[in-house]
Amino acid sequence: MTCSDLVVTKFVPSRGEAVRKTGKGSGSLESAQQFFGAELRHWRTTRGLSLRQLAELTHESYALIYRVEKAERSPSADLAVRADAVLNTDGALKRSWSRVEQAKAAAKKAPEPIASTLGLGWDSSTASTVGTVAGLWRADLSGVEPVVGAAWTPEAALDPARRWLSHDDDLDTSHRGGRRIGRSEVEVMWSMCRAFADADHHLGGGYARSTLIQFVNQTVLPLLAGTYDAETGRQLLTAAARLSDLGGFMCFDSARQGLGQRYYIQALRLASAAGDRALGAHILADMSLQAHDLGRPREALALAEAGHRTARDCGSPSTAARCSALQARAHALAGDRPATAAAMTTAEHELNTAQPDDEPFWIRFFTPEQLAAEFMYAAHDLGQSAEVQEHAPTVLASSAAMQRREVLAASTLASSYLPGTRSKFSTVDVERACDILTKALPSAAGLTSARGLTSINSVRRQLAPYHSLPAVQEVEQTFAEFATAGS
Secondary structure, X not given: OOHHHHHHHOOXXXXXXXXXXXXXXXXXXXXXXXXXHHHHHHHHHHOOOOHHHHHXXXXXXXXXXXXXXXXXXXXXXXXXXXXXXXXXXXXXXXXXXXXXXXXXXHOOOOOOOOOOOOOOOOOOOHHHHHHHHHHHHHHHHHOOHHHHOOOOOHHHOOHHHHHHHHOOOOOOOOEOOOOEOOHHHHHHHHHHHHXXXXXXXXXXXXXXXXXXXXXXXXXXXXHHOOEEOHHHHHHXXXXXXXXXXXXXXXXXXXXXXXHHHHHHHHHHHHHHHHOOHHHHHHHHHHHHHHHHHOOOHHHHHHHHHHHHHHHHHHOOHHHHHHHHHHHHHHHHHOOOHHHHHHHHHHHHHHHXXXXXXXXXXXXXXXXXXXXXXXXXXXXXXXXXXXXXXXXXXXXXXXXXXXXXXXXHHHHHHHHOOOOOOOOOOOOOOHHHHHHHHHHHHHHHOOOOOHHHHHHHHHHHHHHHHHOOOHHHHHHHHHHXXXXXXXX
């Protein structure tokens, strides 16, 4: 390696060390604000107050309370103290506010003027796409609010899929710029892809996001600006697409939905430029999962169908199975039981035909146990508590050291034993629900996933009517200890 490679080597001493360097900065601030917002919403809904009622009681505006709950605005100390008093939280919000202040002290942001639509378009050339991607990553690094704080937009959800299905591979992926780029630099990018994916799968999207941002800005963007032939260009673009896909998923898991959507769109465009159909299908599946999580079954279904069509055409049965499972979840969210069952059957058949060693490494996580998890979530959306309880043991038994999946699965299982808007015929077992959730809370202590926190708080709200029971009080005590440990 030459001296110009030093920027790369600072990120590669080991996967574990590279990922552990994320404790401070913008990622931790996001996580702290999300935690405070989730806590405020939990206590407000537990006490039966609307946003406007809480705003009146704390002498704040409705808009402020709304934005704080959405983690779009930092809370003040006065708000935390007044909300603690109004909601009778025993100081829980003031403690959460302390975490926000600690994260603020560590974060350094330098906003700069930028177009609010950055990343939502589908550029016509490889060069302009790389320029857009570079602008998006730099905006994220600087914390530019119109981009970092953007909302997910349904208007931008489906056009990229249509363009993907009709777009031909870019003819020329070569570039003449800085130093010559070769295979070793691409291998570094793929090594980091694996490290970031491992961190995300285990500990959630907030854990390594700030390190990913730094790696792309300091290492990947200079590589894309170098000199390389068409074949190296395709390899670079594919790896950059995968890193952008990971950036999108980490944002989605950290409740940065609009930013995640933009990363996904640009990841798909990069995969199109590189001609990597299997990766494009995987990205479309990730986009479908985000739409489902946001309660958009129409968009979730269309994106999963586009991914399924691509995966089938390029010969990736595992990716096709995942897309079929996501179609099942979209149908379940829409309340269509027959379509859900049909898509589940298709997913099982496709996964049975898959040969993991022949699949791209990024889809090898989609095992029979992961398929069981997708079926469990679909059953939850349909209110089928017995089916949730049937699939949950398989999912939980395979979730060792994967804290996010354990928390999501345990919360889903606990919810199945409690009254809910969908599960109309389930047998209520508060003690069982509390036991399941309490056992999962230690895993949540090291988790940086807004989805994980939301799933826990959803069960806590279901338990609120039973607050006088010792088991429920134990859940709240354990949660308070976990919250304090994270401060």
